Amino acid sequence: MVIVSALLTKTIQSTTFKLALASIAVFGTIVIAFLGYVYFSTTAYVQSEFDRAILFDRHLIESAFQREGRAGAVSEIQRHLSDNAFADRIYLLTDNSFDVFAGNLTSWPAELRTPAAEAPKIEEWSDGENQPPVRASVGTLPNGDRLILGRKLDSIEAFRAKSRNALIATLILLFVLTAVASVLVTRRTIARIESINATSRGIMQSDLKKRIPLRGSNDEWDQVAVNLNSMLDRIEGLMGELKQATDNVAHDLRTPLTRIRGRLEKAYSQPRDNECHHELIADTIADLDVVLRVFSSLTRISQIETNIQRSSFRTVNLFDVAGKAVELYEAAAEEGSTHLRLIGDRTLSVMGDQDLLFDAISNLLDNAIKHGRSGGKVTIEITNINNRHAISVVDNGPGIPAKEYSDVLKRFYRLERSRHTPGNGLGLSLVSAVAHIHGAQITMSDNSPGLRVQLSFPMSAAAPI
Numbered sequence: 001m002v003i004v005s006a007l008l009t010k011t012i013q014s015t016t017f018k019l020a021l022a023s024i025a026v027f028g029t030i031v032i033a034f035l036g037y038v039y040f041s042t043t044a045y046v047q048s049e050f051d052r053a054i055l056f057d058r059h060l061i062e063s064a065f066q067r068e069g070r071a072g073a074v075s076e077i078q079r080h081l082s083d084n085a086f087a088d089r090i091y092l093l094t095d096n097s098f099d100v101f102a103g104n105l106t107s108w109p110a111e112l113r114t115p116a117a118e119a120p121k122i123e124e125w126s127d128g129e130n131q132p133p134v135r136a137s138v139g140t141l142p143n144g145d146r147l148i149l150g151r152k153l154d155s156i157e158a159f160r161a162k163s164r165n166a167l168i169a170t171l172i173l174l175f176v177l178t179a180v181a182s183v184l185v186t187r188r189t190i191a192r193i194e195s196i197n198a199t200s201r202g203i204m205q206s207d208l209k210k211r212i213p214l215r216g217s218n219d220e221w222d223q224v225a226v227n228l229n230s231m232l233d234r235i236e237g238l239m240g241e242l243k244q245a246t247d248n249v250a251h252d253l254r255t256p257l258t259r260i261r262g263r264l265e266k267a268y269s270q271p272r273d274n275e276c277h278h279e280l281i282a283d284t285i286a287d288l289d290v291v292l293r294v295f296s297s298l299t300r301i302s303q304i305e306t307n308i309q310r311s312s313f314r315t316v317n318l319f320d321v322a323g324k325a326v327e328l329y330e331a332a333a334e335e336g337s338t339h340l341r342l343i344g345d346r347t348l349s350v351m352g353d354q355d356l357l358f359d360a361i362s363n364l365l366d367n368a369i370k371h372g373r374s375g376g377k378v379t380i381e382i383t384n385i386n387n388r389h390a391i392s393v394v395d396n397g398p399g400i401p402a403k404e405y406s407d408v409l410k411r412f413y414r415l416e417r418s419r420h421t422p423g424n425g426l427g428l429s430l431v432s433a434v435a436h437i438h439g440a441q442i443t444m445s446d447n448s449p450g451l452r453v454q455l456s457f458p459m460s461a462a463a464p465i
Contacts, residue, residue, distance in 0.1 A: 020181075020182030020185060020186060021182065023182075024175070024178045024179070024182060027178065028171075028174070028175060028178070031171070031174060032171065035167050035170060035171065036167075039163050039164070039167050042163060043156075043159070043160055043163060046156060046159055047135075047156060050135065050151065050156055051122055051135070051137075053151070054122070054135070054136065054137050054149060054150055054151060055137060057080070057086075057089065057149050058120065058137050058139075058147070058149045060076060061073050061076045061077060061147065061149065062141065064076035065141055065142070066142075069143075070093075070101065070141075070143065070145060073093055073102070073141065073145070073147070074093060074101055074102040077091045077093060077102040077103060078102060081103075081104055088151055088152050088154075088155065089104075089149075089150070089151055090103075090104065090105060090134050090136055090148060090149070090150040090151065090152065091103040091104055091105070091148070091149055092104070092105040092108065092146075092147070092148040093145060093146070093147050093148075094108055094145065094146045095144070095145055095146070096140075096144045096145070096146065098113070098146070101145070103148070105148065108146070108148070109125055109148075111125050112125065112138055112148070120137045120138060120139025120140075120147075121137070121138060121139065122135065122136070122137055122138075123135070123136055123137075123138045123150075124136075124153070132152045132153055132154035132157065133152075133153045133157070134150050134151070134152055134153065135150055135151060135153050135156075136148050136149055136150020136151070137149050137150060192221045195212065195213060196212055196224075196225070196228065199211065199212045199213075203232065209236070210232075211229045211232060212225040212228050212229055213225070214226070256287035256288070257287075259283070259284075259287050260284050260287050260288065263280045263283060263284050264284070266280070267280055312353065313351045313352050313353060314351070314352075314353075314354070315349050315350075315351060316349060316350055316351070316352050316353075316354045316357055317346075317347075317348070317349045318348050318349065318350060318357075318382045318389060318391050319342070319344065319345070319346040319347075319348065319382050321354060321357050321358050321361060322342055322361055322380045322382060322391060323342055324358060325358060325361040325362045325365055325380075326340060326341075326342050326365070326380065328362060328365075329362070329365045329366065329369060332366075332369055333369050333378065336369060336372075336374055336375075337374055337375040338369050338372060338374075338375070338376055338377070338378055339375075339376070339377045339378070340365075340369070340377075340378050340379075341377075341378075341379050341380070342379075342380045342382075343379065343380070343381055343382070344380075344381045344382030344383050345382050345383060345384060346382070348382055348383075348384060348389045349389075350389050350438070350457045352437075352438045352457075353437070353438075356434045356437065356438075357434065357438070359430060359434060360430065360431045360434040360435065360455065361380070361391065361393070363427040363428065363430055363431050364393040364427075364431060364453055365378065365380070365393060366427060367427055367428065368393050368394075368395040368397070368451075368453075369395075371395075371397055371398070372395040372396065372397030372450070373396065373397045373398070376395060376396045376397055376450075377395065377396050378393065378394070378395045379392075379393075379394045379395075380392070380393055380394075381394065385456060387459055388456040388457060388458065388459065389456070389457045390454050390455065390456040390457070391454070391455050392452055392453065392454040392455075393452075393453050393454075394447055394450065394451075394452045394453075395447065395450045395451055396447060396449050396450035397449070397450050397451065398449070398450075399446060399447065399449060399450050399451040400444065400451050402446065405444040408428050408444075409428050409429060409431075409432040409442065410429065431453075431455075435455055438457060439457070439458050440455045440456060440457045440458070441455070441456050441458075442454070442455060443456065
């Protein structure tokens with residue numbers, strides 16, 4: 001009972017239920033107005049047909065009067081009274097003193113004893129409490145005789161009663177159905193919302209792997225659940241990346257910081273020796289530079305992701321930017337006996353930030369030279385592929401396993417798990433940030449041997465030639 005009461009209270013207090021009631025009120029008002037119009041127009045039509053039949057009967061009697069005088073009118077009334085088809089009719093013909101000549105009324109009704117009118121008019125009256133009301137045409141004939149010609153209203157009253165009952169029953173049924181429908185819809189809505197709330201509470205309490213259940217109806221609630229689940233997947237992925245990045249930062253910084261502390265402790269405990277201390281300071285500065293480079297790379301990526309405005313983009317020739325990067329890394333390539341070359345279309349341009357594109361290409365070149373094989377080849381290609389301007393950096397080194405293509409774009413991710421080789425795992429993260437700002441797509445593929453990394457820019461980024 002308590003549960004039912006709580007559910008009822010929650011249903012009544014819900015916004016959906018209130019909106020449903022408002023909709024019912026508006027809909028009910030429209031339906032009542034429509035059914036009322038139908039009722040009154042129908043009864044008015046039936047009554048007009050009723051009055052037309054009365055006036056037609058009066059026309060017959062007046063025609064008989066015009067042909068044969070009072071005797072003709074009396075004869076016509078008696079003919080009608082003898083026909084069962086006219087059993088519900090009322091007839092009365094009197095002189096101006098209300099003396100009866102013909103009809104099925106014994107006397108002129110007291111409420112109709114008014115001065116004679118020139119034109120007939122429709123009147124209603126009742127002979128008693130238990131008698132049905134009568135609707136009749138009351139008027140005079142050319143010789144002054146008075147004539148009542150009408151019909152009992154029991155049939156039309158029965159029609160009106162049935163119409164009213166049908167109208168009331170329809171309204172009651174309508175409101176019952178709409179009330180039940182509104183409660184069911186509200187309960188269904190609340191149930192879906194409660195499902196989302198319950199899952200959200202579970203996630204907030206600790207279980208980030210929980211997901212909102214789908215009902216397979218593919219309705220708007222399922223679409224909301226799909227979107228929220230996708231958001232949760234993304235949050236879980238980001239949390240995993242954050243944990244991995246934190247672990248990697250701790251690992252990368254622990255070694256240089258430990259060495260720095262050891263050297264400082266050694267210098268503190270030993271007698272002053274200028275030559276020894278000079279060497280110690282140089283090594284300490286080198287380790288601090290490693291730490292600073294890590295933080296500088298993180299700051300650079302953060303600036304790219306948050307502060308770059310596309311409104312500042314300008315036309316950038318991809319071949320020219322790539323040429324500057326090649327000039328920068330020519331010495332490093334020669335040192336490793338790596339053959340470095342730039343080929344492709346010299347005319348392709350995109351809308352972007354020249355410095356950011358230079359940083360991205362430089363990082364790709366640095367990776368290709370650093371991780372390629374000695375005496376290998378590194379090629380930068382500027383091409384137009386399927387109407388998308390693209391820049392590719394291709395090497396013939398050991399490459400990257402296909403299953404780790406997406407992982408290497410994460411911050412601090414490195415293929416070498418021991419993390420003893422130089423580097424901080426931020427180069428491709430910076431490339432990914434630059435690509436995102438420019439709306440470019442990063443594609444990695446096997447060069448057999450080696451790796452091909454391609455940045456392809458959308459048509460919207462292509463600059464007019």
